[in-house]
Structures are given as structure tokens and as C-alpha cells.
Amino acid sequence: MLVVTEKGSVAIAISKAISPSPKTFALKGHILDLDFPEEYNNWRTIDPKELFKAPVKWVVRDFKTYRNLKEVLKNLNGPLILATDNDYEGELIAYEVLQLAKSARNQVKYMRMRFNSTATNELRDAWTRLEPDLNWGWVWKAYFRSKFDLVTGATYTRLLTLSARKNRYPYKLLSWGSCQIPTLWFIYTREMEIRNFKPETYYELKAILNVKGVEVEVFSKPIKDRSQAISLYEKVKDVKEATVSSFESEFFSEHRPLPTDTDVMLQELTKILGISGAKIMSLAEELYADGFISYPRTQTNMWIRMNHKYVLDMLSNTPLSKYVRSGVFQPKNGRKNDNAHPPIYPVKPYLYDDAKGKIWSYIARRYVANVASKDALLKRWRLDVHLKDVAMNNMGRYIIDDGFYEVFPYFKPKDLSQIPEVKPGEFLPVLKVELMEKKTKPPSRLTESDLLKLLEKNGIGTDATRHEYPSKIIARGYAGKKRKTFIITQLGERLIQLLENVNGQLVTPETRRFVEQIMGEVELGKRTVDEALNYALNVYSDLYAKLEAYIRSAKLIL
DNA sequence: GCAAGGTC
Structure with a gap:
């Protein structure tokens, strides 16, 4: 028997909860990636539009994990238990494991272990009701997202980049993606509001x-x-x-304040510290890896079976002790629960006054405010x-x-x-x-905090990825930061205008809504994944043809 | 060399 989990913490929780402890194997997220076959990798000889019809294949992205898992699978006795997270990306990861298992041996007997938290009771309960198969609606939903984003991202990115170079513009990379471009669009529309503003x-x-x-x-x-x-x-x-x-x-x-989830942490800390969400996230991950805070990627803002006494006792040996009223706790709960992780809280003192210390202090102070303070x-x-x-x-x-x-x-x-x-x-x-x-005054430029809120409200990205987009559009040269606010560059502005002239669906949040809508239809079986991809990619291949014609007629105006 | 999604 072998239990495969999406991450280390879940493997540990399962070993503790189930007796006798089953053999576990912890992945680190996805093991495979969708990509085009190698012959499609030559940007000069392959017309980007061929990618709309090109096959895609699974490639290994993490060789070390891949080899280790394959070795374990070869020697497997008994069933393979797929215990990845209970969401559609988790279902796709389980499917990746299944493919590996099928390539490693003739016969694979597998079960799906489905749980919404890593609490002992929940895991034991899940263990007694292992499901006989994957939720294929979820697998294909995630597969649809993956292939749609790959094909549209690659075609548009190559078209824009190659056209610009043909016209001797020295851009390294002009990328297009269903999340990064709407992020830029928010900055663009705010810039236009400011520019068109007539003071009265x-x-x-x-x-x-x-x-x-x-x-x-x-x-x-x-x-x-x-x-x-x-x-x-x-x-x-x-x-x-x-x-x-x-x-x-x-x-x-x-x-x-409510218990801290990732979104609110990034929205507030970008304001407080004036550094990017991407940077804050990577520092928070270091704090987590070194045991100073709990898991920093969570959508939960309510406490479930939480030992507050332990945390408050720990804090009473820190400079925050004067705010900790011992024995008094009356946490205020929100309504969100991702059924996997608790809100973010401090685990042990981190008392240096560097950027990490400021992040720790924010988390610890918000914790005390939530758990042991008064309104x-x-x-x-x-x-x-x-x-x-x-x-x-x-x-x-x-x-x-x-x-x-x-x-x-x-x-x-x-x-x-x-x-x-x-x-x-x-x-x-x-x-x-x-x-x-x-x-009368024009609206102000967007801070990173404003931008992250807009992304969340419009369903762009996930709580684990959202912070990447503001940093990405800066890295691409589409926008810059000036006094903590985002300001569009000439390149970013021209890119949005070019795309918007062809069709708003290439730039507005509608881009992402379209993807999410069809993902929902695939999940419910209203369309098969093939029908869905055929339909969605046709829409974007028509828009591609229009964009290409427009670029040719205008000799690319970027 | 392209995307967005996991996780470290």
C-alpha cells in the first residue's frame, strides 16, 4: 500500500492519524506539466497559429520526485491511495500520479482518499470511506484550464514577440496570459481615468x-x-x-480584525511595508519553513479546533506580552474555510527587526488583536x-x-x-x-493592495498565485512602481490599446471569466473536455486571426 | 524562450 499526498504536511498528518501508519509519499505539487512536443519549440519555423491545432503531451517537471515515485510504485504491494488535496488541481495531480503508476506497472489498483482537513478525526473517517475512483469532472476541468492557458499563452506571446522583433523593436518578450493581461488592464483603465479627468x-x-x-x-x-x-x-x-x-x-x-488569510495578509502588508506581494509571500514561506509561523497559503479565516492557550503562552515571552491578557481569549471568526489549513498565526518568536521580523510582528499582532483583544x-x-x-x-x-x-x-x-x-x-x-x-481631484493610482483586491474580486488568479501578477507585469516592462503605486509604461499602454482595438475579450477581466465559465461546464459534464477545448480555442483562434491581420495592416504600432 | 497552477 502507498499513500501519495500533495505536500509534506499532509503526509505527516496521515502517518500520525492512521494506525498502523501506512507508507506515504509526499509530492511537492504537480509532477507533470502539459507542453507541446519538441518539434513545436522552434519559434522561427513554426507559425504560432499552428499551436492551436498542435498536440500536447505530459512532460516531467520535477525529475527527482518523478524518479523516486516511480521506483516506489514499481515495488508497490497493495492499493495506491491518492490523497492529494480535495480540489480540482488536487484531482489533476492525482491523475498525474495515476499515469506514472500505469507506466510503472501492468495493473494498478487505486483508491481516492478525500478529506477536507488534516484533523485526526477527519482523516480517520476518510480512511474508512476511500472512494473507488477519481472525480473525472474535476480532472477534466483542471485539464481544460491547463491546456487553454498553455495554448493561448504560447500563441499570443509568440505572435506579439515575433511581430515586434520583425519591426525591429528590441523587446525580449511580449507575453500574453489570461491573468497577467487583465492585471495590466486595471492599471491601464485607471491611468485613462486620471488622464481624461477634467478638474472642476x-x-x-x-x-x-x-x-x-x-x-x-x-x-x-x-x-x-x-x-x-x-x-x-x-x-x-x-x-x-x-x-x-x-x-x-x-x-x-x-x-x-478577523483571523488572517493569505489575501488579507498580502493586501495589508503591501500597504504597511511598501514591498511587493511576491516578495512578502517568499519571506512568509521562509518564516513557515523555519517554523516561525503556520502555513501562509490559506483561505480560511475561522478557527477550528485551535489551541489558543499554547500560542498566547508563547507570545507572553515576547515584547507583545503586555498585550496578552493571560487566560482571556475570545476570538472573532470570519466565514471562510478552505477545509485544509487554519488562518495564519505565529508559532514561535522571531524577534529580529528585518523585513521578516516586520511580517512576523504583523501576523502576531493581528493574532493577538483577533484572539485576546477588545473591539x-x-x-x-x-x-x-x-x-x-x-x-x-x-x-x-x-x-x-x-x-x-x-x-x-x-x-x-x-x-x-x-x-x-x-x-x-x-x-x-x-x-x-x-x-x-x-x-475636484482625479482618482489616485492603484497601490499593490488595491490591485490585489481587484484581482480577488474579479476572480483572477488563485489565493496562491494572485501575488505573482503585479510583479510579473513589472518584470515584463508593462508597468512600474512610483511611490508605492502602479504606473503603466508606454509599452504596457500600447500593448493594451493594440489588443483592445482588436477585441476587449483579449484584455478585460472577461478573458478570465470566459475560462472559468467553461471550466464550470466541463465539471458538470455539459461539455466534454474535448468539446470545451475545441470551442474555447476556436474563439481565441478567431481573435488571433484578427489580431494578426491588425498587426499586419498597422505595421505593428507598439 | 510562451501560461497558470501546484508547493519549498
């Missing part, structure tokens, strides 16, 4: 009031018309008292007054009790203004009245 002038009256000894500013509504603004100003500029129309205030809670208590207020018959107002908020902001201060609100309570009908001395000329 408007006016506001500002009055400074003395509210029981505290200076408070109030503002009129924006006024578009200049002469109207001036006449209102003339009316109120010498008014000595404002009358309170209403004053409202109320307490409210700012909830402590923050704030008060918000709104003051409405009138000067003669001109209505003016302002609103604000301030903190009453810091709560979790003490340990997790990164996003603590600033610009807090306190104000004494007043009653309707009260008169407030006016210290000054001003007429202000203002201009």
Missing part, C-alpha cells in the same frame, strides 16, 4: 466656530457658480453667531448650524477606548476631532468666515 472648480464657505472653547470648522455644500458663492459669502462674512440646527452623536464599535470604542458626531439662512455642517469621530488598536495600530484612524456636546438653538460664536476655491 467649485466653492465652499468655511466658518470657524468656538464650540465651548474648542475651534470647530463647518462647511457649506459645494457651490458651482462663482457669483452665487460670492453673494452667499457677502451675506454671512460678518455674522457673529451661528445657530445650532442639530447635534447628533453616538458610540460605535470598530470590530477587531475599539469610538464616538461619531454631526453638527449642523446655520449662519443667517446658510446651512453649514461637519462630522467627525474620535476614539474613546483603543481596544485592539493598542496591539494592532497599523490602520488606526487619524484626523480625530473631539467636540463638546451642544443643543439645537444654541448660539456659537463665529471666529472667521472664508470663501474657498477648490478643484
Whole structure:
């Protein structure tokens, strides 16, 4: 018997949960890759469009794992248990193992072990109900994605790269992919919004009031018309008292943060540290490999069977000890669960003040904020007054009790203004009245955090891959970073314009939605994988023909 | 030399 898992941690969990411990073999993700046969590798002699009809084959990507596994499979006695992750990429990995097994021996008896967490009970339960076969809907769904991305990526990348070179543009590589190009498109559309923005002038009256000894500013509504603004100003500029129309205030809670998943970690840390998500992810993986934090790739933001006492005891020997109220824990849960990994939490102290230390500290502080802190208590207020018959107002908020902001201060609100309570009908001395000329402002450029949120919202990439795309488009020369925000390059801009002139489906998030939609149809058996690939690749081969014709007629305008 | 998806 042999149990094959997708990664080491699962192999260890299975050996511990099942007795007697079965023999396990841990993969490191995929072992095989789809690729074109070698004769298609010559970019000069093969017309890229031939790749739409070209066969694809499985090639070995990790020879060491491949050889070891094949050796073990040759000597296998009893069934092969496929215990990869319970998702469609896991199903494809199981299929890869099955192919290896079939090439290593005549007869393969296999079972699928399916579990949604590595908790002992769950694994034991899964062990008693091994399934007789793979979920082929999932296998073909993942296979579809893999082949579609390969064929479209290769054809468009080669066409763009070769055309540019033919026109003596010195680009090394002009790549196209169903995730990287929509990522660039978000930066492009924001750039266009900024460039097409026409600032509009408007006016506001500002009055400074003395509210029981505290200076408070109030503002009129924006006024578009200049002469109207001036006449209102003339009316109120010498008014000595404002009358309170209403004053409202109320307490409210700012909830402590949810347990940390990968998406939220990258969105917040790119903001806090100003370094790329890709870099943060690789540092987080080092922290994980060295045992300082739990597994950093997770979509779970709820706690299930978690020993908080152990973590809090560990933290009470660190500089964070003053925030750890021993014995008190009241974690707040989110609703997401990937059924494989817990939220990210600190495992042992990492106390250096380098980039890794800042990441560890963020994870540890967010953990304490979530598990052993209180919600923050704030008060918000709104003051409405009138000067003669001109209505003016302002609103604000301030903190009453810091709560979790003490340990997790990164996003603590600033610009807090306190104000004494007043009653309707009260008169407030006016210290000054001003007429202000203002201009509407364009939207700001996207930060990496904004970009990652957009990718998540639009279903582009997965939680494990999303952070790669912002870095990838910079590496390709399509965009750069300026003061922590993304700015499109001339090359990136021209590339998007070229593709968009041919068809929006080559650049917008629709590109990825199209893929996901057909993946769903394959999973449900509405289309066979062959029909689906035939259909989807035909759509993209027609678009390819249009792009090629456009490039030829325009002599490539990149 | 192309993609996006796993995992280290």
C-alpha cells in the first residue's frame, strides 16, 4: 500500500492519524506539466497559429520526485491511495500520479482518499470511506484550464514577440496570459481615468466656530457658480453667531480584525511595508519553513479546533506580552474555510527587526488583536448650524477606548476631532468666515493592495498565485512602481490599446471569466473536455486571426 | 524562450 499526498504536511498528518501508519509519499505539487512536443519549440519555423491545432503531451517537471515515485510504485504491494488535496488541481495531480503508476506497472489498483482537513478525526473517517475512483469532472476541468492557458499563452506571446522583433523593436518578450493581461488592464483603465479627468472648480464657505472653547470648522455644500458663492459669502462674512440646527452623536464599535488569510495578509502588508506581494509571500514561506509561523497559503479565516492557550503562552515571552491578557481569549471568526489549513498565526518568536521580523510582528499582532483583544470604542458626531439662512455642517469621530488598536495600530484612524456636546438653538460664536476655491481631484493610482483586491474580486488568479501578477507585469516592462503605486509604461499602454482595438475579450477581466465559465461546464459534464477545448480555442483562434491581420495592416504600432 | 497552477 502507498499513500501519495500533495505536500509534506499532509503526509505527516496521515502517518500520525492512521494506525498502523501506512507508507506515504509526499509530492511537492504537480509532477507533470502539459507542453507541446519538441518539434513545436522552434519559434522561427513554426507559425504560432499552428499551436492551436498542435498536440500536447505530459512532460516531467520535477525529475527527482518523478524518479523516486516511480521506483516506489514499481515495488508497490497493495492499493495506491491518492490523497492529494480535495480540489480540482488536487484531482489533476492525482491523475498525474495515476499515469506514472500505469507506466510503472501492468495493473494498478487505486483508491481516492478525500478529506477536507488534516484533523485526526477527519482523516480517520476518510480512511474508512476511500472512494473507488477519481472525480473525472474535476480532472477534466483542471485539464481544460491547463491546456487553454498553455495554448493561448504560447500563441499570443509568440505572435506579439515575433511581430515586434520583425519591426525591429528590441523587446525580449511580449507575453500574453489570461491573468497577467487583465492585471495590466486595471492599471491601464485607471491611468485613462486620471488622464481624461477634467478638474472642476467649485466653492465652499468655511466658518470657524468656538464650540465651548474648542475651534470647530463647518462647511457649506459645494457651490458651482462663482457669483452665487460670492453673494452667499457677502451675506454671512460678518455674522457673529451661528445657530445650532442639530447635534447628533453616538458610540460605535470598530470590530477587531478577523483571523488572517493569505489575501488579507498580502493586501495589508503591501500597504504597511511598501514591498511587493511576491516578495512578502517568499519571506512568509521562509518564516513557515523555519517554523516561525503556520502555513501562509490559506483561505480560511475561522478557527477550528485551535489551541489558543499554547500560542498566547508563547507570545507572553515576547515584547507583545503586555498585550496578552493571560487566560482571556475570545476570538472573532470570519466565514471562510478552505477545509485544509487554519488562518495564519505565529508559532514561535522571531524577534529580529528585518523585513521578516516586520511580517512576523504583523501576523502576531493581528493574532493577538483577533484572539485576546477588545473591539475599539469610538464616538461619531454631526453638527449642523446655520449662519443667517446658510446651512453649514461637519462630522467627525474620535476614539474613546483603543481596544485592539493598542496591539494592532497599523490602520488606526487619524484626523480625530473631539467636540463638546451642544443643543439645537444654541448660539456659537463665529471666529472667521472664508470663501474657498477648490478643484475636484482625479482618482489616485492603484497601490499593490488595491490591485490585489481587484484581482480577488474579479476572480483572477488563485489565493496562491494572485501575488505573482503585479510583479510579473513589472518584470515584463508593462508597468512600474512610483511611490508605492502602479504606473503603466508606454509599452504596457500600447500593448493594451493594440489588443483592445482588436477585441476587449483579449484584455478585460472577461478573458478570465470566459475560462472559468467553461471550466464550470466541463465539471458538470455539459461539455466534454474535448468539446470545451475545441470551442474555447476556436474563439481565441478567431481573435488571433484578427489580431494578426491588425498587426499586419498597422505595421505593428507598439 | 510562451501560461497558470501546484508547493519549498
